[in-house]
Amino acid sequence: MNRLVDIFQFSENFPLIFTQANFWIFFAVVYFIFALLYKKIKLRNSYLFLVSLFFYYKTSGLFVGILIFSTMLDYFIGKSIYGTPSQHKRLVLVTISVCVNLLVLCYFKYAYFFTDSFNALFKTNYEVMNWLGYWGNSFSQQNYFTLDKIILPVGISFYTFQTISxxxxxxxxxxKPLDSILDFGFFVSFFPQLVAGPIVRAESFVPQISQKTVVTKSEFNAGTFLILKGLIKKMIFADFIAMHFLDRVFDAPEMFSGFANVMAMIGYSLQIYGDFSGYTDIAIGLALLMGFQLPINFNAPYKATNAGDYWKRWHISLSTWLRDYLYIPLGGNRRGSVASYIILAIILAGVVIAFRNWYVFAIVSAIVLLVIVLAFFSTSVKSQVNTNINLMLTMLIGGLWHGASWKFVIWGGLNGLGIIVYKFWRKISPYENKTGWLAHAWKIFITFMFVTFTRIYFRGESMEHIEKWYLQVANNMDWAHAWDIIVHYQMVFWVMLIGYITHWLPETTKANVEMYYAKSPIPIKIMVSIFVGVLCYQAFSADFQPFIYFQF
Incomplete structure (x- = not known):
């Protein structure tokens, strides 16, 4: 009984996380009540909305108010847009929606980033003030909000993009807008995907809200299979290797050899995939058990044969969102607008500031000047710049979406550069059109290595941290003791090997495994579930291991 009280009381030290037993007790209670009222659609939607608000309250406390504010804002703006015949008024309303949502997001996520960048550029010493916390505390006798820093609400980037869409x-x-604010609140806050995606489009999810709940046998099998697969990805292929090797290296890269640092980066690619796709698998599985379809967010990304293919397979809901709501409105691959060039110039200036290095400034300036001169004298170069500027800009902004730091912008820019370089390379590549397994494996290998080693800007705590990693790799590979590293951390490397092998298995093999699970009798499914539970428990750590994408 005390356990139930703890689960349904707020405690910032014990949020509801998929990898903890408390969440599954919570879900069992929620699912039991859901089974009693799912036939009444309005009641079902209202119930799931309230459950989702509680779930977010357990995750972020009083920041649930921000979620409610976004819900109310876009519900009423959506109805106003639909009911207004004037195109001018419709444009004003949608602009208000986009601007207010982005301002809220920027306040919580980018206040320190913009302030630090301004201070670095103009040599000032402005400090961030938590005005929202100050105003919040003024309405009560108790200080609910801390004033010394702005805390980022979990998942704000995800639900902000959903309300904008x-x-x-x-x-x-x-x-068409939803008639009930409770139904719209349910769309915005559906708890399986609320805090780490996938980003759900209104056009795909809203029609499901008015449909009857139907959970077929195949959906139940698919849902439970995804949940089990997601737990293995997160707790074995992500948390285990992170706790026993990766975090130690990244916390102090200068204390490990260059070989250990390289292997940590290779391991990090598995960790972040297992962590994020594991969450997505569980979220999609939970939704299926309640009769709702969420979009696929990953499609074997490390099977990609080029950088563009990779971003069609990784975080698909974000990639397609940026394509439809940013890249295409900016002009797509047809042209670059004035806004495109202005935004790109600001971002490039910020990258130079981030490095605080005259060599970087000189290199970036020389490249920009060279491109301008070539574009002036060559219509071909000018055309290429115009058709690729929006792609690069989208990747830079996509990088910034992932974190309030210039290192994320650099990471996004490197990925954008990889896509653009490949567009030219494929025209002269000697193996682009070859279908043999060796050429295919080579393209996968090159793409994987590119994606992996650009992630140092994603994983590194700071630019200084990243520099230490580079120095170790460049100056201290220490091949003589490489085998000692492998032997000492052999369990970690075995898990990494198994993780990558299972990822690179043919899709038909994976489909067969899922089919065997679906066709197996109930006792076998129970045994598989127990086995997975015991396996994950053996790898479980008492240390809190949040999902990586919670911070976004």
Whole structure:
């Protein structure tokens, strides 16, 4: 009984996380009540909305108010857009929706980033003030909000993009607004995907809200299989290797050899995939058990044969969102607008500031000047710049979405550069059109290595931290003791090997495994579930291991 009280009381030290027993007790209670009322659609939606608000309250406390504010704002703006015949007023309303949502996101996520960048550029010493916390405390006798720092609400980037898509889709005439604010709140806050995606489009999820709940046998099998697979990805292929090797190296890269640092980066690619896709698998599985379809977010990304292919397979819901709501409105691959060039110039200036190095400034300036001169004298170069600027800009902003730091912008820029370089390389590549397994494996290998080693800007705590990693790799590979590293951390390397092998298995093999699970009798499914539970428990750590994408 005390356990149930703890689960349903707020404690910032014990949020509801998929990898903890408390969440599954919570879900069992929620699912039991859901089974009693799922036939009444309005009641079902209202119930799941309230459950989702509670779930977010358990995760972020009073920041649930921000979620409610976003819900109310876009619900009423959406109805106003749909009911307004004037195109000018419709444009004003959708602009208000986008701007207010982005301002809220920027306040919580980028206040320190913008302030630090301004201080670095103009040599000032401005400090961030938590105005929202100050105003919040003024309405009560107790200080609910800390004033010394702005805390980032969990998952704010995800639900902000969802509410923006709702208003924009209504403006574009692709969607009718929901009649009930409770139904809209359910769309915004559906708890399986609320804090780490996938990002759900209104046009795909809203129609499901008015449909009856139907959970077929195949959906139940697929849902439970995804949950088990997600737990293995997160607790074995992500948390285990992170706790026993990766975190030690990244915390002090200068204390390990260059070989250990390289292997840590290779391991990190497995960790972040297992962590993020594991969460997505569990979220999709939970939704299926309640009769709802969430979008696929990963499609074997390390099977990609080039950088562009990789971003069609990794975090698909974000990639397609940026394509439809940023890349195409900016002009896509047809042209670069004035806004494109202004935004790109600001971002490049910020990258130079981040490095605080005259050599970087000189190199970036020389490249920009060279491109301008070539574009002036060559229509071909000018055309290429115009057709690729929006792609690069989208990747830079996509990098910034992942974190409030210039290192994330650099990471996004490197990925954008990889896509653009490949567009030229494929025209002269000697193996681009070859279908043999060796050429295919080589393209996968090159793409994987590119993706992996650009992630140092994603994983490194700071630019100084990243520099230490580079120095160790460049100056201290220490091949003589490489085998000692492998032997000492042999369990970690075995898990990494198994993880990558299972990832690179043919899709038919994976489909067969899922089919065997689906066709197996209930006792076998129970035994598999117990086995997975015991396996994950053996790898479980008492240390809290949040999902990596919670911070975004």
């Amino acid at each position: 709702y208003s924009v889709d209504i403006y574009r005439g692709k969607l």
